[in-house]
Amino acid sequence: MKNNIAVKVDDLTVAYNYKPVLWDIDLEIPEGVLMAIVGPNGAGKSTLIKSILGILKPIAGSVSIYGKSYEKQRALVAYVPQKGSVDWDFPTTALDVVMMGTYGSLGWIKRPGQKEKKMALEALEKVGMLSFKNRQISQLSGGQQQRIFLARALVQDASIYFMDEPFQGVDATTEIAIINILKELRKANKTVIVVHHDLQTVPEYFDWVTFLNVKKIATGPVKDIFNDDNLTKTYGINYKVSIQE
Amino acid sequence: MDITEYIQLVFTDYTLRTITLGTAILGAVTGMLGSFAVLRKQSLLGDAISHAALPGIAIAFLITGAKNSNVLLLGALISGLVGTFWIRGIIKRTHLKSDTALGLILSLFFGFGMLLLTFIQKQPNANQAGLDKYLFGQAATLVESDVWLMVIVTGACLIVLLLFWKEFKILLFDADYTKTLGFNTKFIDILITTFIVLAIVLGLQTVGVVLMSAMLLAPAAAARQWTNSLGIMVFLAAIFGAFSGVFGTAISASQNNLSTGPVIVIIAGVFVLISFIFSPSRGLLFKQIRFIKNRRDLQLHKTLAFMYHIAETHDDISHPHTIKILNNFQGFTKGTLQKLVDKHYVTLHGSDWSLTKEGFKTASNLYNQQSENNE
Numbered sequence: 123m124k125n126n127i128a129v130k131v132d133d134l135t136v137a138y139n140y141k142p143v144l145w146d147i148d149l150e151i152p153e154g155v156l157m158a159i160v161g162p163n164g165a166g167k168s169t170l171i172k173s174i175l176g177i178l179k180p181i182a183g184s185v186s187i188y189g190k191s192y193e194k195q196r197a198l199v200a201y202v203p204q205k206g207s208v209d210w211d212f213p214t215t216a217l218d219v220v221m222m223g224t225y226g227s228l229g230w231i232k233r234p235g236q237k238e239k240k241m242a243l244e245a246l247e248k249v250g251m252l253s254f255k256n257r258q259i260s261q262l263s264g265g266q267q268q269r270i271f272l273a274r275a276l277v278q279d280a281s282i283y284f285m286d287e288p289f290q291g292v293d294a295t296t297e298i299a300i301i302n303i304l305k306e307l308r309k310a311n312k313t314v315i316v317v318h319h320d321l322q323t324v325p326e327y328f329d330w331v332t333f334l335n336v337k338k339i340a341t342g343p344v345k346d347i348f349n350d351d352n353l354t355k356t357y358g359i360n361y362k363v364s365i366q367e
Numbered sequence: 368m369d370i371t372e373y374i375q376l377v378f379t380d381y382t383l384r385t386i387t388l389g390t391a392i393l394g395a396v397t398g399m400l401g402s403f404a405v406l407r408k409q410s411l412l413g414d415a416i417s418h419a420a421l422p423g424i425a426i427a428f429l430i431t432g433a434k435n436s437n438v439l440l441l442g443a444l445i446s447g448l449v450g451t452f453w454i455r456g457i458i459k460r461t462h463l464k465s466d467t468a469l470g471l472i473l474s475l476f477f478g479f480g481m482l483l484l485t486f487i488q489k490q491p492n493a494n495q496a497g498l499d500k501y502l503f504g505q506a507a508t509l510v511e512s513d514v515w516l517m518v519i520v521t522g523a524c525l526i527v528l529l530l531f532w533k534e535f536k537i538l539l540f541d542a543d544y545t546k547t548l549g550f551n552t553k554f555i556d557i558l559i560t561t562f563i564v565l566a567i568v569l570g571l572q573t574v575g576v577v578l579m580s581a582m583l584l585a586p587a588a589a590a591r592q593w594t595n596s597l598g599i600m601v602f603l604a605a606i607f608g609a610f611s612g613v614f615g616t617a618i619s620a621s622q623n624n625l626s627t628g629p630v631i632v633i634i635a636g637v638f639v640l641i642s643f644i645f646s647p648s649r650g651l652l653f654k655q656i657r658f659i660k661n662r663r664d665l666q667l668h669k670t671l672a673f674m675y676h677i678a679e680t681h682d683d684i685s686h687p688h689t690i691k692i693l694n695n696f697q698g699f700t701k702g703t704l705q706k707l708v709d710k711h712y713v714t715l716h717g718s719d720w721s722l723t724k725e726g727f728k729t730a731s732n733l734y735n736q737q738s739e740n741n742e
C-alpha cells in the first residue's frame with residue numbers, strides 16, 4: 123500500500139550566508155505516513171520544510187511532490203509554520219486567520235465569500251475552536267493559537283501537510299486533540315510530516331521518522347529505525363529511550 | 368486671526384482652503400499606508416525613505432536649475448525609491464539587521480543631500496533660495512495642482528488597497544505562509560512599499576524630510592489602540608491623519624508664524640497620547656483601573672473564601688463567628704468587611720460575623736471556579 127512516494131528530496135543543500143545548514147539531503151516520504159522529523163535545536167528541521175515549500179532557495183538539489191515540481195503541485199501541500207514565526211498581536215480574529223487557508227485557491231484579488239467562510243467555520247469546529255471564532259488572536263492561549271494554525275491548514279484540504287512543531291507550548295488536552303486530528307488525516311491517506319521534539323512520544327504518535335542533524339541520519343518506519351543508535355548519532359550524546367511496543 | 372475667523376476663511380479664502388485640503392488628504396493617505404509600516408514593525412522605513420529623498424530634490428534642482436515643485440518631487444521619488452531598494456538589497460545580501468540597513472541608508476543619503484544643499488546655496492543662482500523648505504516643509508507653498516496630485520495618488524492608493532486587500536493582510540501577518548499559497552510576495556511587498564514612498568514624497572513639501580515619518584507612524588499607532596480589526600485600523604488611521612492635517616493647519620494659520628508641518632505632527636502626537644492613555648482595551652488608564660479593580664476583587668474574594676472555609680465546618684452556615692478569627696488571615700480589613708456586608712454576603716452583630724446564604728453560595732462558586740482553572 124505504501125509504495126506511492128508523496129515527497130521526494132534529492133541532494134538538497136541549503137545555506138544561510140555560505141554556512142551550509144543542510145547537507146546533501148536525500149529523502150523519500152511514502153504516501154499516507156505520519157512522519158516525525160527529529161533532531162536537536164538548529165539541526166535544520168525548519169529549514170528543511172521551508173526549502174521543500176519553496177520559502178527558501180536551496181544552493182543545490184531538487185524537490186518533487188508526487189513526481190512533479192512543487193510549483194505545479196502547490197495545491198496539494200499545506201503548511202503549519204512555527205507558532206512563534208508570526209506576531210499574534212496582529213489586528214485580526216481567529217476566523218479571519220483560518221479563512222487565510224482559502225486564499226490560495228481563491229487566487230489574486232478575489233475575496234473570500236460565504237463558501238470560504240463555511241469552510242473556515244468547519245475547520246474551526248474540527249479543532250474545537252468554533253466558540254472562539256470572533257476572538258482577537260492575541261487573546262487566545264498558546265494552545266488555541268496552535269489549533270488556529272492547524273485549522274488554517276485543514277481548510278486547504280491538501281494531500282500533504284507540513285507542520286513545524288505543532289505541539290510546542292500546548293497543554294496535554296490540546297496535544298491529544300491535535301494528534302487525533304493528525305491520525306484522522308492519516309486514515310484519509312494524507313501524508314503528514316511533523317517537526318517533533320518530544321522523543322518519548324514518537325513511537326506512540328508516529329509510524330515513520332526522519333533523523334536530521336545537518337545531514338540526514340536515517341529515515342524509515344519507527345519500529346525499524348527508532349533506536350538508541352540513531353538517536354545517539356543524531357543528538358551526539360548517549361541516548362536511552364525506552365521504546366514501548 | 369482667531370479660530371472662528373479661520374473657519375470662515377477656510378470656506379472663502381482660496382489659499383487657506385487649498386492648504387487645508389492638501390494637509391487633510393496628505394494626513395489621510397500617510398495614515399492609511401502607515402498602518403502597514405507599523406504592523407510590519409518597519410517604523411524606521413518612513414524615516415529612511417524621507418531622508419533618502421533629499422539628494423533627489425537637490426539633484427533635480429541642479430539639473431533643471433528651476434524650482435518647479437513637480438520636478439523636484441520627481442527627483443525625490445527617484446532617490447527615495449533607490450534608497451528603499453538599496454535597503455532591501457543590503458538586508459538580503461549581508462548579515463546586517465534591517466534597522467542597521469535602514470539607519471545606514473538614512474544617514475548616508477541625508478548627509479549627501481545636505482552636502483548638495485550647502486553646495487547649491489553657495490551658487491550665485493537667485494533661484495536657490497528656499498530649497499531648504501523641504502527640510503521642515505512649508506504648507507503655505509501648496510497650490511491647487513499639488514492638491515490634485517495628492518488626490519490622484521490617494522485615489523490610486525485606495526483602489527490598490529481595495530483590490531489587493533486580502534493579499535496585503537496575509538503578507539503582513541504571515542509572509543512565509545503567503546508564499547506557500549503561491550502568491551508573489553515580492554510583488555505585493557514592492558507594491559505597498561512604492562505607495563509608501565509616493566505618499567512620503569508627496570508630504571515632503573508640506574511636512575518636510577525630518578518630520579515626515581511621524582505622519583506615517585503617529586496616526587497608525589494611535590489607530591491600533593482602538594481596534595482589533597485591520598480594516599478599521601486603516602480607516603481610523605486615515606481619519607486621525609486627516610484631522611491632524613486640518614487641526615494643524617488651523618492652529619498654525621490662526622497663530623501667526625507657527626510653521627504648519629511641526630504643528631501637524633504635534634497634533635498627530637496628541638492623537639497618539641490620547642489613544643495610549645484612553646483606549647478602552649489597550650490604554651494605560653483602563654489597564655490601571657482594571658488592575659486596581661482586580662486587586663480589590665481578589666482581596667474581597669480571599670476574605671470571603673476564608674470565611675467559607677470556617678462556615679463549612681458548621682452545619683449552620685450562618686453560625687456567627689468572632690471577627691478576631693479573621694485576624695489569622697492578613698487580608699482582612701474593616702473596608703473589605705464592610706463591602707461584604709454591603710453586598711449582603713455577610714451580616715455583622717457586634718464583634719461577630721456570619722455568612723448569609725447568598726454569601727455562602729457565591730463563595731462556593733468562587734471556590735469551584737478556582738479549582739477548575741487550576742486543572
Ligand SMILES: Nc1ncnc2c1ncn2[C@@H]1O[C@H](COP(=O)(O)OP(=O)(O)O)[C@@H](O)[C@H]1O
Pocket residue numbers: 138139143161162163164165166167168169170
Ligand atoms: N534566517 C536565518 N539566517 C541565518 N541563519 C539561520 C536562519 N535561520 C536559521 N538559521 C540557522 O540555520 C540552522 C538551522 O536552523 P533551523 O532550521 O531553524 O533549525 P531547527 O528548526 O532544527 O531548530 C541554525 O544553525 C540556525 O542558526
Ligand SMILES: [Mg+2]
Pocket residue numbers: 167168169204286
Ligand atoms: Mg525550527
